[in-house]
Amino acid sequence: MLKINNLHAKVEGNEILHGINLEINPGEIHAIMGPNGSGKSTLASVLAGKNEYEVTEGSVTFEGKNIFEMEPEIRSREGIFLAFQYPIEIPGVSNANFLRTAVNEHRKHKGMEPMEAGDFLKLMRERAKLVKIDPKFFSRAVNEGFSGGEKKRNEIFQMAMLEPKLSILDETDSGLDIDALRIVSDGVNALRNENNSFLVITHYQRLLNYIVPDFVHVLYNGQIVKSGTKDLALELEERGYDWIKEEFKTI
């Protein structure tokens, strides 16, 4: 589904990603862990197409298509979803209006008719349940005045509405208490199937008790320095990141 090959990327003149290789197949959950500043969010932003990040080398294909030839909105419509580490507030634009526009853009891309308002509301109610979002949030402005946890839940709600093929969750667990963490994980697990994939970026192992990954990668200094199974996450939890830093300080 996603093939990242020797990806190098710069921001403001500094190279942050120094040759990433990663392949994700349908149905797989990959976790990326690593200390702060190692380039996890940069990788997510490059995949989603944020334009201040410049790709200098390497390739990324999504379902065989070169993603660098697609605008960010096209990547979204093709099925790449990013749950932001810091979701943005859009004052005056209701969640419902925003989501309806987004969903209908996705439908248009697939050659489908826009959704009837009534059907759309039904869908929203159904998906909101997955992440225990109160329908009164529908008419509130996107993320405006939301608590940190509400914003993160809202990201997963949007994901549930858009049904992406590849979901990248950038530290969706940070700032969540244990109940919220459960809600978010239950949401992800409910949406999981053999056709869609997840790239779960996290700083802590804790999330991976709920969303069990098939593979765990350690990103350090812009490179994937270690890959393994979920046991690697447990090892990191136990030993911290210092031994990784020690082992790979030359890069």
Added chain:
Amino acid sequence: MTENDKIIDNLTQGEYKYGFTTNIEQEFSPLGLNEDVIRFISEKKNEPQFMLDFRLKAYRYWLKMKEPAWQKVHYPPIDYQNIYYYAAPKNKSKPKSLEEIDPEIRETYKKLGIPLEEQKLLAGIAVDAIMDSVSVATTFKEKLNEVGIIFCPISEAIIDYPELVEKYLGSVVPYTDNYFAALNSAVFSDGSFVYIPKGVRSPMELSTYFRINASQTGQFERTLIVAEEGAYVSYLEGCTAPMRDENQLHAAIVELYAHKDASIKYSTVQNWYPGDKQGKGGIYNFVTKRGLCEGENSKISWTQVETGSAITWKYPSCILKGKNSVGEFYSVAMTNNYQQADTGTKMTHIGEGTRSRIVSKGISAGKSDNSYRGLVRINKKAENSRNYTQCDSLLIGSECGAHTFPYIEVENNTAVVEHEATTSKISDDSIFYLNQRGISTEDAVGMIVNGYAREVIMQLPMEFAVEAQKLLAISLEGSVG
């Protein structure tokens, strides 16, 4: 230039879709302005003597005045002798019913989305359609008459209800008020007249649609709305004009008069031709709008969505004379390319317990310049009066300007005056967030702008709110891409 600046640049280059002209035979006054032209206009309209006297007094006063220069807009001097002050679709005799209207004119309004056949109109909205200097159709007249409401072209009101017109015309905006008010008083040719009798709530929205068609003409319309005790009316005006290289002058006056317990809601969606991307052509929109809350507990509310005109210069204002009267001003003013807007309001608190609320949302894109200018004045006797002002500016791109000039004059220390102001930009992060959900940058900017303007848009009657939202998005086209 960052990628988003480029996109923004593109979005602000939307095309004006009302820029066509109608080929109809027109009748003009002689070019330029003098007493004979004024007599010509008055005669054309079969006006009673008092009107001619009013016009001539205004004209003679105007001659002694100087064009104002304090506003933050720039334009070459206007040659007042190179304008036609009267242009009217030629019609052998006045159409007696809507069916008799010239098919070309009917077609024009259809293109503008305003069918003149009553059965096709949005139910619940009566329209007075004005092309250049004259009213071409007023719909739902009979239905309104049943409840005693007068809604007709002001030229007709002058003949049919002279005592009402004589009593109220110039009572809120005297011809001595300002340069363009004097000019308008001298040469105005049509506009709408609304009279709501005591205790009557208008059963439908009333609206006027202004259309400039003829070239080299000025449009000087005059609207007068009187609400008697306990009356209520919601009134809406919309405007468009053809695309022309020349600048055309539009100098209107709107007067609102609210008696005790009366309430007038006046909404404007202004979309005059703004000129091309290089700033050539477009309407000069120099308008005086004022409402008098004469009676106790009366209320006047202005809502405006201004997206058009090369230059907009207007300050819909309220004089809060009646005890506990209320004035409101909700405004979205959007400028793009080389447009200039200097707009705001004046709230004059005279009576005790008077309240006013100002919500102004400026949006500037392209190389445009957008100023809010407001005056809140609390007179000595205005005990316990209150004002709340919120004044926001949104910048799109980096070549536009936004300015605020809030003036506050308080002579009574029991008054409470609050002022809040913000300036913001559409951030790349917001656009990217929406992009990531599948929304194109152009739509994202439209969405963000509409969200920003929401508080004002919500004040508009439903159908027009939808219209205004589309208009905001269209006017932004080309500012992002």
